[in-house]
Amino acid sequence: MKRKGNGRAAVWGWLVCMVLLITVLPACDRERTTKTASSLPTAETTLMTGGGKGSSASDAKLTYWAELNGNAAGIKSTFNQVPFFQEWQRRTGVQLTFIQPPANQAKEAISVLLASGDLPDMMEYEWINYPGGPEKAINDGYILRLNEAIDQYAPNLKRYLKAHPDIDMQIRTAGGSYYAFPFIQGDDKLRTYQGPIIRKDWLDELGLDVPVTIDDWHTVLKAFKEKKGAEAPLTFLGVPNPLFGIEGGGFIGAFGIKKGFYQEEGKVKFGPVEPGYKQFLSLFRQWYAEGLIDPNFAAVDSETQDTSMILSRSGAGIWNAGAGIGTWLPVMKAQDSSVELVPAPYPVLQRGDRPEFGQLAPAVGSSGVAISAKSKHVEEAVKMLDYGYGPEGHLLFNFGIEGVSYEMKDGYPAYTDVILHNPDKLAPSQALAMYTRASYFGPFVQDIRYMEQYYSLPEQKEAVRVWSETDAALHTLPALPTTEKESTELAVIMQEVNKAVTEMSLKIIMGMEPVSSFDEYVKKIRLMDIQRAIDIEQQALDRYRASVSKTGGNTTG
Numbered sequence: 001m002k003r004k005g006n007g008r009a010a011v012w013g014w015l016v017c018m019v020l021l022i023t024v025l026p027a028c029d030r031e032r033t034t035k036t037a038s039s040l041p042t043a044e045t046t047l048m049t050g051g052g053k054g055s056s057a058s059d060a061k062l063t064y065w066a067e068l069n070g071n072a073a074g075i076k077s078t079f080n081q082v083p084f085f086q087e088w089q090r091r092t093g094v095q096l097t098f099i100q101p102p103a104n105q106a107k108e109a110i111s112v113l114l115a116s117g118d119l120p121d122m123m124e125y126e127w128i129n130y131p132g133g134p135e136k137a138i139n140d141g142y143i144l145r146l147n148e149a150i151d152q153y154a155p156n157l158k159r160y161l162k163a164h165p166d167i168d169m170q171i172r173t174a175g176g177s178y179y180a181f182p183f184i185q186g187d188d189k190l191r192t193y194q195g196p197i198i199r200k201d202w203l204d205e206l207g208l209d210v211p212v213t214i215d216d217w218h219t220v221l222k223a224f225k226e227k228k229g230a231e232a233p234l235t236f237l238g239v240p241n242p243l244f245g246i247e248g249g250g251f252i253g254a255f256g257i258k259k260g261f262y263q264e265e266g267k268v269k270f271g272p273v274e275p276g277y278k279q280f281l282s283l284f285r286q287w288y289a290e291g292l293i294d295p296n297f298a299a300v301d302s303e304t305q306d307t308s309m310i311l312s313r314s315g316a317g318i319w320n321a322g323a324g325i326g327t328w329l330p331v332m333k334a335q336d337s338s339v340e341l342v343p344a345p346y347p348v349l350q351r352g353d354r355p356e357f358g359q360l361a362p363a364v365g366s367s368g369v370a371i372s373a374k375s376k377h378v379e380e381a382v383k384m385l386d387y388g389y390g391p392e393g394h395l396l397f398n399f400g401i402e403g404v405s406y407e408m409k410d411g412y413p414a415y416t417d418v419i420l421h422n423p424d425k426l427a428p429s430q431a432l433a434m435y436t437r438a439s440y441f442g443p444f445v446q447d448i449r450y451m452e453q454y455y456s457l458p459e460q461k462e463a464v465r466v467w468s469e470t471d472a473a474l475h476t477l478p479a480l481p482t483t484e485k486e487s488t489e490l491a492v493i494m495q496e497v498n499k500a501v502t503e504m505s506l507k508i509i510m511g512m513e514p515v516s517s518f519d520e521y522v523k524k525i526r527l528m529d530i531q532r533a534i535d536i537e538q539q540a541l542d543r544y545r546a547s548v549s550k551t552g553g554n555t556t557g
Helices: 007-022 083-092 106-116 133-139 147-153 155-163 165-170 200-206 214-228 275-289 302-310 321-335 378-389 391-399 428-435 448-454 458-467 484-509 515-527 530-551
Strands: 062-065 096-100 122-125 181-185 194-199 261-264 267-270 316-320 341-343 364-371 406-409 412-415 444-446
Touching: 062 378, 083 096, 083 378, 083 391, 083 428, 106 122, 133 484, 147 155, 147 378, 155 165, 155 378, 165 530, 181 378, 194 200, 194 321, 194 458, 200 214, 214 275, 214 316, 261 530, 267 530, 275 484, 275 515, 302 316, 302 321, 316 321, 321 341, 321 428, 321 458, 341 458, 364 378, 378 391, 378 444, 391 412, 391 444, 391 448, 412 448, 428 448, 484 515, 484 530, 515 530
Parallel strands: 062 096, 062 122, 181 444
Antiparallel strands: 122 364, 181 364, 194 316, 194 341, 261 267, 406 412
């Protein structure tokens, strides 16, 4: 497709509007893909547009508030249609009525729910993002302090935490309160799953190697545009906030920083006020002007990125081994068997350098299941949530139902063709979301054997190897416990800081402001008390390291 003559002006006008909107609209917490839901009817799950529980035909004993994962939502419209949730209820003997917020509106919906005072027994949410932090959510009377309940009714989680004190520290507040049943990535190899992906067949045709340095990337992207007709040579996510796709370290990491908080030899830093961020913005300003990145980069969601790669509108992206390579490559090869996708290393400035930054998820996920402080079924809720940390629950959450989604072969839970070669033509990611929670999150410990099978393509296995060759572990911050006062203060500061970072980043990249305006912007950020935010993170890191060192645990992220 060719861009119309006035397309650039239209894009420019649209992006100007984006900048103005960014100054008044807060970003959502997490990108989630909205897909067309199944038309199969059900009366067992209540779809909520606001707060209260609503009515249901089911006489379920407990209520559970959560957003349905995008991969599952593409197949079934409600939780009780998903085999995993049916089996979880059957095994634990607990019936659930699910309260399901609209897709991509969890943050807004939880606010309405809490304000209503009509709270479900269990709520699955990123409680670390509650204003004032989870300790305040406890003190506000919304969620239960779980210490006593875990001690009495959660032997599986209690046993795991005793054996993993470094994890134990990351799921408590600074005051020592347990507040949610966590998602834990049980092996460091599970924590890296994202990075640059590029069209190898295009590289071969153009006589180019897989890019390593920033200069290599410029050469490649320019060739993709001029010789392959790529309208958006490089694509990456701009949702839920602009530049979201590079937050794992892609391209920005070449300048020795990360777009957020990170540590440098034990000292906390905030990337957007460091000199390296100015260099990064200058680079992307040049690439934007040359048409090397998506002109609509600030609004690219996962479906847009999928389309750009599959239709060859783009020749490179930053995405996951599963949802990226695993989703794109089979579709593209079905259209053209010569297509090749390969991982590229995280870019550096000088050939031979080792990337300092790359995607590395925290060992403890941000989302967890809390229990309402008003619940009359605490024992039942805790026992149900604890199930995922025991032997049987571990298999269910990671592999599904034996004889259906997996079979035990010499002690190894091997996925069946229901997952890997689904007869209904479901992608592995969709089939997994039907029978397990392995590919996203939940109250359980993720198993490395899931990834060993889910990444069935050699390109996926190579991707994890290539993307893991960074020093990200030296810079990544663990999930840091903070006090209620610290969390409240941090949230107030960062709401304004993040808004200013987004606004100025867009203006400089789009050419609305000169690169030299970065220095004034940094002064503005410092007046917003960013140093106090850095100090809060530093205090939390120092506390964490001191506590873990007493137990002999691992103090890395």
